Amino acid sequence: MDATQIPTNPFKPTWKPLTELHIHAGGGLPASTMWTIAHQQGIRLPFEDYWDFKDAITITRAKMMDLDEFLHSPKNPFHWCEMIQSSPEAMEHTIYEMAAKAYRKCNVDTLDIRFTPMKRNRKGEKDLDHIIAGALRGLDRVMLEYPIRVGLIFCLEKGFPAHLNEITVDKAIKYKSRGIVGIDLTGLDSGNKFNADEMAPIFHKAKAAGLGVTVHAGEGPEQLSVKDAITKLGADRIGHGIDSIHHPEELELIQKHDIVMEFCPTSNIILGLLNGPEDCKNVVNTWMAHGIKFTVNSDDPIFFETNIKLEYNFLRENGVLTDKQLDQCTAIARKASFLNR
Ligand SMILES: [Zn+2]
Numbered sequence: 001m002d003a004t005q006i007p008t009n010p011f012k013p014t015w016k017p018l019t020e021l022h023i024h025a026g027g028g029l030p031a032s033t034m035w036t037i038a039h040q041q042g043i044r045l046p047f048e049d050y051w052d053f054k055d056a057i058t059i060t061r062a063k064m065m066d067l068d069e070f071l072h073s074p075k076n077p078f079h080w081c082e083m084i085q086s087s088p089e090a091m092e093h094t095i096y097e098m099a100a101k102a103y104r105k106c107n108v109d110t111l112d113i114r115f116t117p118m119k120r121n122r123k124g125e126k127d128l129d130h131i132i133a134g135a136l137r138g139l140d141r142v143m144l145e146y147p148i149r150v151g152l153i154f155c156l157e158k159g160f161p162a163h164l165n166e167i168t169v170d171k172a173i174k175y176k177s178r179g180i181v182g183i184d185l186t187g188l189d190s191g192n193k194f195n196a197d198e199m200a201p202i203f204h205k206a207k208a209a210g211l212g213v214t215v216h217a218g219e220g221p222e223q224l225s226v227k228d229a230i231t232k233l234g235a236d237r238i239g240h241g242i243d244s245i246h247h248p249e250e251l252e253l254i255q256k257h258d259i260v261m262e263f264c265p266t267s268n269i270i271l272g273l274l275n276g277p278e279d280c281k282n283v284v285n286t287w288m289a290h291g292i293k294f295t296v297n298s299d300d301p302i303f304f305e306t307n308i309k310l311e312y313n314f315l316r317e318n319g320v321l322t323d324k325q326l327d328q329c330t331a332i333a334r335k336a337s338f339l340n341r
Helices: 031-040 050-057 067-072 077-084 088-106 128-145 162-174 196-208 226-231 242-246 248-256 265-270 277-289 308-317 323-336
Strands: 018-024 108-115 149-157 180-186 212-217 237-240 260-263 293-296
Touching: 018 088, 018 260, 018 293, 018 308, 018 323, 031 050, 031 077, 031 088, 050 077, 088 108, 088 128, 088 149, 088 308, 108 180, 128 149, 128 162, 149 162, 162 180, 162 196, 180 196, 196 212, 212 226, 226 237, 226 248, 237 242, 242 248, 242 277, 248 277, 260 277, 260 323, 265 277, 265 308, 277 308, 293 308, 293 323, 308 323
Parallel strands: 018 108, 108 149, 149 180, 180 212, 212 237, 237 260, 260 293
Antiparallel strands: none
C-alpha cells in the first residue's frame, strides 16, 4: 500500500467503488432485517425462533440444493422473503436497506436492483402501484442519504401467463421517469411451457420505451437458451448464461450483439451448476477467448452468505481473475448499468 492509499478514516472501504448489476431484492436483505420487517407487519412465521428462520433462508455449501428445488420446493427461501416483502412499507425498507448496505459494506456506487412486483402484491390483495411507490420511496431516500445511484429492474416470470407479464411491463414504462430502468425474466420453466415467441412483443414494447432488457438464460441446460433470449427477447444483458460456453454459435452471437454477461459465481456453485473455482475459470476464460464482456455479481447474497466484495475476493484468491481483470469487470458493469439509459 503506498501513501496515497492510506485511509483517512478507518471505517471507510479502501477499495475502488464497485457496480452490481444482478441482485434480487428477495435475497438481498439480511435475515435479521427480514425478521424485523415480518414482525413489524404482524406476520406469523412458521419458525420456532430467529435461528430456525435464518437456517431456512440460508443455503450454504453444506446444504446445496439444485435450481429447481431452490425455486420451487416448499423450502424455497424466496417464498418467505417475497411474502415478507409484500407491502409498500416492506418494499420501501427493502430497497433502502439493500442499497445503503451495498454502499457501506461493499463501496458500491452504482446498483441495479431487481424484483418481481407481481410477487409482492399477495395475489392482487395489495395494489401494485402502492407496492411500486413503496420501492420508489426507498430509492429516493437512499440516494438522498448516500452517494449511490440505484435503478430498479422489474422481473417478469417464465411461469406467468403473458397478460401478467404485460402488466408488469406497463408498470415499468409508467414509472420509468421515477427510477425503473429495465426488465428481467426470471423463474424456472421446468415444464418447458415458456414460449419465447409469444413473449417477444412484450419485451420489444419495453425496449421501444427505452427500458433495458436482461434475461435469466443458460443458467443450466434446461433453461431458456441464450440464443432465444438474444434473438427473440432482445436481451441487452444475460443473467448467468454459463451454459453458453458449450454452444459455439451462442458465444458468437453474444460477442456479435455486444451482450454483457452477469456472472454470479457463488450462486452457480451452491446450486450445483459449477463445481468450483476451476469451472469458474473455464467459464471466464471461454468468454474472454471469444471477446465477450462479463461482470461479477452476487445474485442472492443473503441466501448464499455472500456479497459483491466477497465474490471479487473469491475470484482473485482462487486465481480465476487478476486484479486488472476484475477492474475491467467493474468498468464493464458501470457502462452496462441500465441507469445509463
Ligand atoms: Zn438471478
